[in-house]
Ligand code: DAT
């Protein structure tokens with residue numbers, strides 16, 4: 174089953190959106206397989222966002238991501254990476270439709286409250302960066318047979 178790394182950024186946590194964001198993934202049918210609250214180090218965040226090093230907003234992004242605890246999660250399910258990105262909305266909340274998390278709860282690209290892996294390849298890289306193997310829970314979703322044919 175495909176897995177994606179989803180994180181509630183410091184602004185999402187501080188604004189009390191943790192339960193609301195989790196609820197959207199639960200109600201869609203994805204299976205939660207890992208979750209923790211963390212204050213990642215500068216080096217960890219620079220590795221997570223390594224593709225963006227050199228962008229003008231990079232240092233600001235790292236400072237924002239260090240401004241408070243993050244809720245890091247792994248969700249599994251059919252097409253979890255693309256589907257998760259649809260639940261989040263566009264990178265820029267101004268382009269995110271109402272009904273998406275960013276479209277409902279945020280206004281600006283630099284405070285867009287959540288992260289989601291953009292491909293299966295980055296998901297597996299991000300999951301390995303944020304979680305140890307022993308932190309991932311292998312379990313059967315009781316409603317599995319009602320969600321999949
Ligand atoms: P996403 O988080 O949708 O995968 P991304 O990987 O391109 O988007 O960028 C990572 C984060 O960096 C994004 O969520 C918010 C921030 N960011 C991206 N582009 C930005 C910009 N032009 N100005 C300020 N922050 C930006």
Ligand code: MG
Nearest residue numbers: 288289290291
């Ligand atoms: Mg990205």
